[in-house]
Amino acid sequence: MTVTEIVRPMSIPRMSDAEVAAVHVSAPRVIRSEWLKMRTLRSSWLTMALAIASVPGIGIAIAWSTERDWANMRVREKGHFDPLGDPLSGFNLAQLAIGVLAILIVAGEYSGGMIRATLAAVPKRVPVLAAKVFVFTTLTLVTMLPTAILTFFVSEHILSAVHIQTSWSTPNVSRIVIGVALYLTVVAALAMGIGAIVRNVAGGIGAFVGILLVLPVIAEALPQTWGDRINKWLPSNAGQALMSVASDNTTLSPWRGFIVFSAYAVGTLIVAAVLLRRRDA
Amino acid sequence: MIEATGLIKRYGEKVAVDDLSFSVRPGIVTGFLGPNGAGKSTTMRMIIGLDSPSAGKVTVNGRLYAQHRAPLHEVGALLEAKAVHNGRSARNHLLVLAATCGISARRVDELLDLVGLSAVGSKRIGGFSLGMGQRLGIAAALLGDPATLILDEPVNGLDPDGILWIRNLLRTLANEGRTVLVSSHLMAEMALTADHLLVIGRGRLIADVSVADFIREASSGLVDVRTPDGDRLREVLVGPTVHVTSTAPGRLQVSGLTSDQIGDLAAAEGIRLHELIPQQASLEEAFMDLTHDSLEYQRSDEVA
Incomplete structure (x- = not known):
């Protein structure tokens, strides 16, 4: 070199041979990384807290207000009250929170450029998406299952004061309560697939809300003969069949509906995985 | 690698x-x-x-x-x-x-x-x-x-x-x-x-x-010399492949010789040198020359 400069050698920490030998990518490590990613963002905690609080919060409020008001309610109003389904209706808010968080976890990496660091660390790419889905669906299931069961028992206890409670051993009850958690778990998976395809938080949330919440409302406007045939196959309608007491020709049977809903989620995730491999990051 | x-x-x-x-x-x-x-x-x-x-x-x-x-x-x-x-x-x-x-x-x-x-x-x-x-x-x-x-x-x-x-x-x-x-x-x-x-x-x-x-490669081959004995130095240096020009009294620009050669020749004749500077084209200029044709966003008045 013709330009002389003063080099002050730095001491850059090296890894020992033993450390180097142990360093490689593995599925459990990618899962650990994704779990750490989720835990280290404030938005995860806030949104998850909302999802968890919404089911018992709304359920207990409904049970308590009904119990207070029962003596004054008209017969027809009493007939409309569903002592099982109404206290569980907080899942509507929970699914929004879970969907938003799922999209933040996946598409949020694209807004700041984190995805480049992630994919440089795990260049095979698909394990990243798989780990995200594994971590978040597991979290959703293990939090929402006890939440739904707790909500059921607390609200039934409240309603027992006016003798309108139902019990765990009543036919369909356990399936419906557990179904809330299963439905929300598949919502998480579906939303992650949408987030991975759209790669943009706002767009992803828009697509999620459109598909899960708006589509069934629009479909209501179809002529009845069409609606009866089409509506039950829409993702959220199919999935919520698991939470209905009885099925008729306008709904799918509970488990069939759940399988259809799960198939939507799996299909979306497969498309997401193929695109993840193909597209430039 | x-x-x-x-x-x-x-x-x-x-x-x-x-x-x-x-x-x-x-x-x-x-x-x-x-x-x-x-x-x-x-x-x-x-x-x-x-x-x-x-x-x-x-x-x-x-x-x-x-x-x-x-x-x-x-x-x-x-x-x-x-x-x-x-x-x-x-x-x-x-x-x-x-x-x-x-x-x-x-x-x-x-x-x-x-x-x-x-x-x-x-x-x-x-x-x-x-x-x-x-x-x-x-x-x-x-x-x-x-x-x-x-x-x-x-x-x-x-x-x-x-x-x-x-x-x-x-x-x-x-x-x-x-x-x-x-x-x-x-x-x-x-x-x-x-x-x-x-x-x-x-x-x-x-x-x-x-x-x-x-x-x-970027250097021009020119050497700037400042000397109180400009005329004598010019006589010593000039040859078939060597060009000497002067921009001001006591300042010479030499091409065809390296600064080492100029210094040695001057020393042999007892000529005093106050400055002896090989001229390098600026590296940026050399880089610009190299990449001129490949600039993506070229100003239109620069297009020859």
Whole structure:
């Protein structure tokens, strides 16, 4: 070199041979990384807290207000009250929170450029998406299952004061309560697939809300003969069949509906995985 | 060792990288030089598999990057655009990356220390200055103790202290036998940092030369001399292949002789020299000459 400069050698920490030998990518490590990613963002905690609080919060409020008001309610109003389904209706808010968080976890990496660091660390790419889905669906299931069961028992206890409670051993009850958690778990998976395809938080949330919440409302406007045939196959309608007491020709049977809903989620995730491999990051 | 063969990247009609073949050797700092938009970043992204080539391939130590079982131990990369989540703390950012291949938390702390971010390790990255962000990027690149480092414009936005720090870092990494590829659009910075140059323009390889050769070729061959004995010196020097011109009394410009030769001849005749300066065309000028035809966004009045 013709330009002389003063080099002050730095001491850059090296890894020992033993450390180097142990360093490689593995599925459990990618899962650990994704779990750490989720835990280290404030938005995860806030949104998850909302999802968890919404089911018992709304359920207990409904049970308590009904119990207070029962003596004054008209017969027809009493007939409309569903002592099982109404206290569980907080899942509507929970699914929004879970969907938003799922999209933040996946598409949020694209807004700041984190995805480049992630994919440089795990260049095979698909394990990243798989780990995200594994971590978040597991979290959703293990939090929402006890939440739904707790909500059921607390609200039934409240309603027992006016003798309108139902019990765990009543036919369909356990399936419906557990179904809330299963439905929300598949919502998480579906939303992650949408987030991975759209790669943009706002767009992803828009697509999620459109598909899960708006589509069934629009479909209501179809002529009845069409609606009866089409509506039950829409993702959220199919999935919520698991939470209905009885099925008729306008709904799918509970488990069939759940399988259809799960198939939507799996299909979306497969498309997401193929695109993840193909597209430039 | 990075080896690219026939690397092409097209975005629709536009060709960003056009049939690039080169190799980057270990133990030296290789500068990747070219004007903005020349295809440097795209090439670097292809090396670590973020973008896939339209044709050709690029390997790191004989394999595609994605085929290494410990990618972070193979290549550490600092890319031009930030690759972080602003809501996460610096330490957690590194821990997240370390976790993917089992790098210890102790190493994360050692690297935070190296780049001088220990004190702000628990602060959210969103509040970091450009320089702090670059330092965090360096720590992330060094996380896996990689054999190869790829740094895209690492001195961008750094203060003089930070620039010197980066130069020392690159030199140290190369001295440790690692492969170091560093991009820049500033020739002067490369002259101080790199040993070897890959110059690209419009996605094509323009030059693959050592920095020393590049500087030698860039020099004009003129020597400025200041002497109180100008007339005598002129007589001594002038010859069939030597031209001497004078711009002012006591100042000569000599072509056809090196400064060594002029000094020796003057000494032999007892001629006093007050200045003897080989004239180098500025490196930026040499770089501009080289890349002139390949500027992507050329001012229309410059088009000959």
